[in-house]
Structure formats: C-alpha cells, structure tokens
Amino acid sequence: MNIGILGGGQLALMMAQAGRSLGQSFMFLCPNSNPCAAAFGEHLCAPYDDESALKQLAAWADVVTYEFENVSLSALELLQEQVPVYPSASVLAVARDRLVEKQHFGTLGIPTARFAPVETLADLTSAVQEIRLPAFLKTRTQGYDGKGQALLRGENDLGGAWEQLGKSPCIVESKVAFKRELSVIAARGQKGEMVFYPISENRHREGILRLSINRLGDPLQIQANSIIKSLMENLKHVGVMALELFQVNDQLFANEFAPRVHNSGHWTIEAAQTSQFENHLRAICGLPLGEINSPEPAAMVNLIGRLPEEGKIRDIPGATPHFYGKEERPNRKVGHITLTGKNCTVEEFDQRLRAILRIAGETELAGCSAPLVFDNKPGQVLS
Ligand SMILES: Nc1ncnc2c1ncn2[C@@H]1O[C@H](COP(=O)(O)OP(=O)(O)O)[C@@H](O)[C@H]1O
Ligand SMILES: [Mg+2]
Structure with a gap:
C-alpha cells in the first residue's frame, strides 16, 4: 500500500521504518528541504496547504495520515475528497484547538483543569x-x-x-499540582477494535518531554483506558491516539490528546510486540491490529539539541540509540534512547537509566534522590 504522510520529521520516519515490514511505500509532504524521513520514501517539498502538492499526494496514496496536529483543516478536507484520510478532519478539528479540545473533554465528563x-x-x-x-x-x-x-x-x-x-x-x-504526569496510548481500527498500551509516566523540563517510563500493572491503567476509550469511540477515531494526563490523588485529569503516534510511546518499538507506529499503520490501512502482549519494562530518554557518542550508549545493557539524522540545534529533538529491563533488578534498571540521563545531559533527573522506578520493591527482578 502507498501511505502519504503530512510531515517528514522523526514520527514520519519511525512510521516508515515500521511500514517496511508491512510492505508499504511512503511519500512525505513537507516544506523543509531535507526532512529526516526522506531517506525512507519520496519527498514532496511544498507547503502543507499547497493545493497541487496535496493533489499529487492524494493521487499517489491509498491512504493519508499526518505526524502532527498543526495541519490546516482545509488541507485535510481537500485530501479527503480524493483519498481516505485517518484520523479524519473532524478528529483533528478537536485536537488542534485547545479550547474546543477542553470543551470536548467536558461534554464527555472527562475532568480537566x-x-x-x-x-x-x-x-x-x-x-x-x-x-x-x-x-x-x-x-x-x-x-x-x-x-x-x-x-x-x-x-x-x-x-x-x-x-x-x-x-x-x-x-x-x-496549574495542576499533579503527583505524576502520565500518558496512555491506544489504537482503534476501522471496525472499532481497540488495543491499549501500558501507561507511561512522563517528566518534562521547559515544556519538553525528557523521560518516559512505562508503568506495567499500574493501578491507574483502568481509569486511563476508560477515558481514552470513550474519547476514541465518541470521535470514531481511526489510528493511534495519545492522551496526556495529570494524576491528582488517585484521579486523572485530561491535559490534551494527540490523534497520532506520540513521543511517550517510543519505547513500544523495543518493548512491545507491536509498536505504536506499526499499529497506527495497521489501523489506517484496515489491517488487524497487532497484539501488545506483556511488554517489557522500559524507559525512553529524549536527546535534545545534541547527540552523544553512540558507543557510550551501546555500552549500557538494554540501551538502544535512535538518531534521527537531524541537524543539532538547541531544543530540537534529534534522537532518543530506549532502555529495556527484562530480568534486571529495580536497582540495575535505575542505575542504567541514570547513566543514560547523564549521557543525554539530563543531570537534574539523573541526580534526583527519589528512585526513578519508585513503585517497585527493592531487589525485585523486573519481568
Ligand atoms: N495546566 C497545567 N498544569 C500543570 N502543568 C502543565 C499544565 N499545562 C501544561 N503543563 C506542563 O507543560 C507541559 C506542556 O504542556 P502541554 O499543554 O502538554 O503542551 P504541548 O505538549 O503541546 O507543548 C505539560 O506536559 C506539563 O508538564
Ligand atoms: Mg503536551
């Protein structure tokens, strides 16, 4: 199948990497001259609202998707006249406007700030x-x-x-005085079937995600699943959706949702049977969704602004570097590192994660006195 993507950044890149094993081909519409996804498909270099480029993309593609919400609704509507677009323009209309989005949460009875x-x-x-x-x-x-x-x-x-x-x-x-910041990622297929990934606990600095840790068997998983399920069903969503949440006491408040693959789900590449990227493609193509099946304990650290030496990362057991091939620039996401921790102790996982955080320049998180994997018992072996 031919997949058209609006955007050519790292999310498009990782979708295209996942799509290779599904025998898919990719075309990216992106105004940048050398987007990092271009190595994995054809690049249409034009603004997102360029009518002739949109028509060219729609003529080539069997289905079109997007890697970010800041796409104009009129561009999606134009595409939808020629080719199936998932998630649809009506989903994007809610996700791209914070006021409409918060009001929508309200109509579904989902608590917010x-x-x-x-x-x-x-x-x-x-x-x-x-x-x-x-x-x-x-x-x-x-x-x-x-x-x-x-x-x-x-x-x-x-x-x-x-x-x-x-x-x-x-x-x-x-401003919500949250105990934890969490996200849940799920996928919904064209027939309404759904899969849910374990929730991630996320740490941000200066508004940018720095660290995600998956929380297997977390008591708030059920609450998170039920919120994202109601949202996906209400919107007749098709594809992956990510929902960002604040935990206050034991209650979840919705912050925002993204109708796409999400940074806090990058760990699914190494640690879940089917990654968020593959499941997004499966959903939009009408293929059966892939199973998630007892994922491994995992964490992901973003590489922001600069790339460390690859060898240093490879020296850490369970660590996998992902470099996006983007030019280094302050505050730009240029890569990430995933750590998986099957069969290691809580202490080993914590130590390895801190080593990765130091490599990524996240000294504050690396040095924090509380254990990063705090809800596990000392000496416990992760499985
Ligand atoms: N109402 C809020 N209360 C507490 N923290 C917030 C609030 N809104 C945003 N933040 C913090 O800022 C981060 C980025 O804000 P967000 O609204 O998710 O925007 P975006 O991810 O689109 O930049 C959040 O992940 C959270 O850490
Ligand atoms: Mg956010």
Whole structure:
C-alpha cells in the first residue's frame, strides 16, 4: 500500500521504518528541504496547504495520515475528497484547538483543569479571578513542546504573557499540582477494535518531554483506558491516539490528546510486540491490529539539541540509540534512547537509566534522590 504522510520529521520516519515490514511505500509532504524521513520514501517539498502538492499526494496514496496536529483543516478536507484520510478532519478539528479540545473533554465528563477562553487582555484579567493563579496561558492553536504558552505566577505576569503570545486567541487554565504526569496510548481500527498500551509516566523540563517510563500493572491503567476509550469511540477515531494526563490523588485529569503516534510511546518499538507506529499503520490501512502482549519494562530518554557518542550508549545493557539524522540545534529533538529491563533488578534498571540521563545531559533527573522506578520493591527482578 502507498501511505502519504503530512510531515517528514522523526514520527514520519519511525512510521516508515515500521511500514517496511508491512510492505508499504511512503511519500512525505513537507516544506523543509531535507526532512529526516526522506531517506525512507519520496519527498514532496511544498507547503502543507499547497493545493497541487496535496493533489499529487492524494493521487499517489491509498491512504493519508499526518505526524502532527498543526495541519490546516482545509488541507485535510481537500485530501479527503480524493483519498481516505485517518484520523479524519473532524478528529483533528478537536485536537488542534485547545479550547474546543477542553470543551470536548467536558461534554464527555472527562475532568480537566479549570479553564476559560481568552480573546482580550480584559478577558484574561477577569478569567484569572475565577481560575486563580498560578495558571497557564496557552494559544488555542499551533502550540507544541511547550511553545505557545506562558506560566502566570502573579497578576503582574498577565500583560507580558499576553504580548508574548502575540495577543492571539488563547485559553487560560489553572496549574495542576499533579503527583505524576502520565500518558496512555491506544489504537482503534476501522471496525472499532481497540488495543491499549501500558501507561507511561512522563517528566518534562521547559515544556519538553525528557523521560518516559512505562508503568506495567499500574493501578491507574483502568481509569486511563476508560477515558481514552470513550474519547476514541465518541470521535470514531481511526489510528493511534495519545492522551496526556495529570494524576491528582488517585484521579486523572485530561491535559490534551494527540490523534497520532506520540513521543511517550517510543519505547513500544523495543518493548512491545507491536509498536505504536506499526499499529497506527495497521489501523489506517484496515489491517488487524497487532497484539501488545506483556511488554517489557522500559524507559525512553529524549536527546535534545545534541547527540552523544553512540558507543557510550551501546555500552549500557538494554540501551538502544535512535538518531534521527537531524541537524543539532538547541531544543530540537534529534534522537532518543530506549532502555529495556527484562530480568534486571529495580536497582540495575535505575542505575542504567541514570547513566543514560547523564549521557543525554539530563543531570537534574539523573541526580534526583527519589528512585526513578519508585513503585517497585527493592531487589525485585523486573519481568
Ligand atoms: N495546566 C497545567 N498544569 C500543570 N502543568 C502543565 C499544565 N499545562 C501544561 N503543563 C506542563 O507543560 C507541559 C506542556 O504542556 P502541554 O499543554 O502538554 O503542551 P504541548 O505538549 O503541546 O507543548 C505539560 O506536559 C506539563 O508538564
Ligand atoms: Mg503536551
């Protein structure tokens, strides 16, 4: 099958790598001159809303998908006239606008932080009386990796944050004092069948994901599955979906969802029988979903801005480097390292993970005094 992808970054790259074993071919529409996915298929170099490029992609592809939410709805609608597009434009319409998304969670009874729409500085001033500070001001669209948002600590921050975000339509939401930040990834096929991956616990710094650890047998898995299930069914979603969650006491609050493969699911390549990338392709192509079957304990550390020496990573048992072939640039995701931990002790896993964090330059996480794999018993062998 021919798969068209809007985007040519690392998510497109890993989808194309997964698609090789399914006998699929790929074409990427991406405005960058040398996107990292281009090594795995044909590259159409044009803006995402270029009509003739969209038509060319639709004419070649049997199905089209995308690697990020900041695609225009009109581009997807144009594609949909010619070729099946999954997830559909109606799913993207909810995911790409933080206000519509939060309101949608509300209609499904899914708890979120308190929020309010903001169109003017006066709206913002009155909203924070209700929401209370600290809070986040976020642009409704185009945000990612912590971009397009500002933390409001005190009343004096309002004017500056409003200017900084370009006075564009925003949402203000209260800062959640979460115990853990989690995500759940699931896939839904064309006949409505679903698979759910174990939840990941995620650590961010400066709004960018740094570390994900899968939490096998976590007591909150059932709650996470039930939220993402209701969302996928309501939206008639087809493909992989990732839902970001905040844990407060033992309750989950939805932060945002992504109708695509997700950074916190990269560990599924090494540690699950079927990766998120393969299951996304299976779902959008109408193939049976792949089983997940007792995944291994695993963690993933992002490589941001610069790549370490590959040999140093290979020296750590259970570690696999993924370098995306992107130019090093501050705050840019240029690779990741996965650590799997079957049959090692909790202490060994913790030590190896800290070594990887040091290699990745995440010194604060590497040195944190609490065990990273905290909910396991000392001496326990991971399985
Ligand atoms: N309301 C909130 N309360 C606490 N932390 C938040 C809140 N909103 C965002 N954050 C932090 O900032 C990170 C990035 O924000 P998010 O809304 O997920 O945007 P994006 O991932 O699109 O950049 C989150 O993963 C979380 O760590
Ligand atoms: Mg996020």
